[in-house]
Amino acid sequence: MAKNIQAIRGMHDVLPQHSPLWQHLEQSVAGVLASYGYREIRMPILEQTELFKRSIGEVTDIVEKEMYTFEDRNGDSLTLRPEGTAGCVRAAMENGLLHNQTQRLWYQGPMFRHERPQKGRYRQFHQIGVETFGMAGPDIDAEVILITSRIWRALGLDGLELQLNTLGTAEERATYRDELVNYLQAHHDLLDDDSRRRLAGNPLRILDSKNPAMREMLDAAPTMSAHMGDVSRAHLDFICETLTRAGVPFVLNPRLVRGLDYYSRTVFEWVTDRLGAQGTVCAGGRYDGLVEQLGGKPVPAVGFAMGLERLVAVLEEIDPDAGAVSADLYLVLMGTAAEREGLVLGEALRNALPGREIVCHCGGGGMKAQFKRADRSGARYALVLGDAEIEAGTIVLKPLRSDEEQFVLARDAVVATVVERLSA
């Protein structure tokens, strides 16, 4: 067993018992996005390493130590995408999608980070992401958040909390950052090792620390609001007001800081308490500087990404049977003549019943075994076709989910009867 080849650490198979829920999730999200006029974009999962270094930020953990980076045969440094925004921006720029126009885009697929796996955190994980370009006002920020809220409703997902914050403009953040660093340095003796390390690189993240020993000191730390200009303030106010009027509750969390460097102004996160330490199920914000940072003309942008593994986990936590599918009809086929007939009959039934799940028993086996399979398939009805029926030109229809007795049908009445029964 152990000598057999195993999946790469932190990379998992989605098995058939789980794939229906994945499909339901993906289809629900795609449906909501379509209803807002968003279009799917598909990018390669490999990009030049430089793209991620320039977009995510050189000093982030992702770029410093979590990227799957390797040399192509011609010596180019390539990286398996650790997130989707960078590649999406690259694709949009490269194909002229950002030239004097707005875009509402979404994408889906695997991302790769070389982290230590734990609950809700994997080395290959899947995201559905949304990126919008060319819209500077807070309306699009609000729209994007409203979309996420509608997605949860479409999925029947409740109990998520929306947290919202603003990081201000790059300039506003810089002055705040200076003040914060001064404050933290004044309390240097209270900082833990992690926080001291972050003081130089990413001091805002210290505010997010889980260390209770620093709680009091951090609570008294200066906040962003004093450094926010009127425009940034109005931007946030518009979003808050829109969410309130649309009936989407939120919590302002001044400590909310996104991990990636490119965010500005709006940041938000949907969190759950059902997932242990990895409670963020969806996160995003505005990143007005990124396109320019990657060599384009300045283009305002807003986006978010949701983690599908985490959403699947929450959905299963709420309803362990979520996504379970079952057959509608199971054909029990006894003997070679019936096996030959059965597949053809199955085709006729599927022609008459599009979208229904109709399973023909294959592989032989006794009546008992076949009925056991029929039961396990969840089918409402079984059709029984054997030598006796073939000879008599009949077929047996047996209800599997009620006490009703089975009955014999003429062969040419089968399709009509099954159609009638299944639509009842």
Next chain:
RNA sequence: GUGGACGUAGCUCAGUCGGUAGAGCCCUGGUUUGUGGUACCAGUGGUCGUGGGUUCGAGCCCCAUCGUCCACCCCA
């Protein structure tokens, strides 16, 4: 990258003081010549993650290694 728990049948697990492996589920067959969902009986299935070591003897003790899980960190 750091810390902790854990790897025994396809799955969930038991296995005492070291004495060459067990249950339930699943699957197959039977009780019922062709009837599931209930019951009973029987059967298939394991190099005890892997590699070393200690021992007359290791699932059990020791070391290493791979993997899983949980937390830190980080993040979706």
